[in-house]
Amino acid sequence: MAYVIKRPAWHLAERLVTPERAFLNRREFLRQFGFTGAGVLAGALVACSRTSCVAADGATPLPTRALPHAGFAPGKAHPAPRNPQFDPPWKLTDEKVAATYNNFYEFTTAKDRVHRLVDKFQIAPWPVEIGGLVEKPMTVDAQELADLFGLEERVYRFRCVEAWAMIVPWTGFPLAKLLEQARPKPAAKFVRFVTFFRPQEAPGFADDTYPWPYTEGLRLDEALHPLTLLVTGIYGHALPKQHGAPLRLIVPWKYGYKSIKSIVKIELTATQPATLWETLLPHEYPFESNVDPAVPHPRWSQATERMIDTGERVRTKPFNGYGEFVAQLYPKR
Numbered sequence: 365m366a367y368v369i370k371r372p373a374w375h376l377a378e379r380l381v382t383p384e385r386a387f388l389n390r391r392e393f394l395r396q397f398g399f400t401g402a403g404v405l406a407g408a409l410v411a412c413s414r415t416s417c418v419a420a421d422g423a424t425p426l427p428t429r430a431l432p433h434a435g436f437a438p439g440k441a442h443p444a445p446r447n448p449q450f451d452p453p454w455k456l457t458d459e460k461v462a463a464t465y466n467n468f469y470e471f472t473t474a475k476d477r478v479h480r481l482v483d484k485f486q487i488a489p490w491p492v493e494i495g496g497l498v499e500k501p502m503t504v505d506a507q508e509l510a511d512l513f514g515l516e517e518r519v520y521r522f523r524c525v526e527a528w529a530m531i532v533p534w535t536g537f538p539l540a541k542l543l544e545q546a547r548p549k550p551a552a553k554f555v556r557f558v559t560f561f562r563p564q565e566a567p568g569f570a571d572d573t574y575p576w577p578y579t580e581g582l583r584l585d586e587a588l589h590p591l592t593l594l595v596t597g598i599y600g601h602a603l604p605k606q607h608g609a610p611l612r613l614i615v616p617w618k619y620g621y622k623s624i625k626s627i628v629k630i631e632l633t634a635t636q637p638a639t640l641w642e643t644l645l646p647h648e649y650p651f652e653s654n655v656d657p658a659v660p661h662p663r664w665s666q667a668t669e670r671m672i673d674t675g676e677r678v679r680t681k682p683f684n685g686y687g688e689f690v691a692q693l694y695p696k697r
């Protein structure tokens with residue numbers, strides 16, 4: 365008698381969606397980062413060695429599976445291995461278009477000219493200060509970060525509030541790894557980020573209508589979310605200056621201005637920090653700034669976005685397509 369394997373009805377459907385499943389199987393993703401439920405790292409600040417993690421109280425050893433990146437070995441240079449969890453079947457944006465269409469107001473407000481004005485910008489040495497409400501304040505040179513935390517590549521969608529978008533491979537490491545080393549104090553509720561302020565190296569500082577230096581901020585739970593990256597590279601090499609060398613933030617579910625470039629300081633605070641954009645235009649660029657097609661900017665619709673290389677118009681997704689992973693951070697009010 366022939367041996368017949370009866371497959372449940374869902375089996376074929378599941379096979380058909382394999383490429384999507386290879387990108388961010390939610391349960392597996394959260395498991396690898398040590399998430400067990402909806403609570404996002406609540407009380408789970410950990411210090412990790414190569415083989416084990418210890419909870420913030422210093423006593424409770426956490427199971428090995430709480431190690432970020434269990435089963436995935438980050439590299440220490442560019443190009444870094446691509447994290448298979450962030451290898452979606454999407455077409456990447458043309459690298460040259462991305463490198464010549466930039467918002468970096470310290471240089472100029474003209475997107476196509478930023479890359480031509482960065483010659484005097486010195487990106488080494490680059491000490492980064494981690495301070496404020498932390499047990500272990502520290503200063504680390506951007507060059508040392510790969511050795512300390514390892515580097516991985518992730519393909520993310522990126523959405524500017526001006527309704528343009530791109531899909532690029534970033535190289536970096538979760539900000540949570542650095543914050544866990546610095547050990548936020550219980551009073552810490554927000555993270556403030558500060559960009560360099562050296563007017564002799566960048567002509568845009570001459571425009572004093574902006575409250576330089578560029579600053580941004582996140583809630584601590586947003587900063588600790590495993591999607592939040594500190595980025596050192598793009599397209600397999602170190603960041604070109606116009607993309608925010610040598611170290612920038614990428615928060616893929618928020619409008620692009622939250623992804624602050626050329627960071628010199630990361631400060632844990634008890635209260636919500638002022639940001640450059642919220643200080644200038646609070647009704648247009650509020651602190652939270654999650655991508656939301658249903659909430660128009662006061663001066664334009666956010667329902668669709670334009671891919672910067674092809675000009676293609678695509679529908680904007682809530683949380684820029686990352687709602688499955690972050691929506692629980694924002695309970696409906």
Ligand SMILES: Nc1nc2c(c(=O)[nH]1)N[C@H]1C(S)=C(S)[C@@H](COP(=O)(O)O)O[C@H]1N2
Nearest residue numbers: 466467468469524559578607620621623625
């Ligand atoms: N320091 C600093 N960071 C910044 C900006 C800036 O002007 N200065 N612009 C922001 C905005 S509005 C966007 S859309 C992204 C653009 O990043 P990209 O040029 O690498 O695409 O950087 C963000 N980070």
Ligand SMILES: [Mo]
Nearest residue numbers: 524525620621
């Ligand atoms: Mo932007």
